[in-house]
Amino acid sequence: MSSTEITLLAGDRHRVEGEPAEVERLILNAARGSLLEFAWLTDAATGEPIALNPEHVVMLRAVRA
Numbered sequence: 001m002s003s004t005e006i007t008l009l010a011g012d013r014h015r016v017e018g019e020p021a022e023v024e025r026l027i028l029n030a031a032r033g034s035l036l037e038f039a040w041l042t043d044a045a046t047g048e049p050i051a052l053n054p055e056h057v058v059m060l061r062a063v064r065a
Helices: 020-032
Strands: 003-008 013-017 039-042 049-052 057-063
Touching: 003 020, 013 039, 013 049, 020 039, 020 057
Parallel strands: none
Antiparallel strands: 003 013, 003 057, 039 049
């Protein structure tokens, strides 16, 4: 399975499951949603759900195994 690394404004990085285009779509959908709607993704290492504020995302990077 492919994964995407997300970098946030504070410099934190999260690796999530999914192709960059799919992750980007989820983030953009959350940004277009209601005020403070989070982008729900799955942590690639733990399988746990994580929620990110789309306004804090500064970079996406494809991670190849």
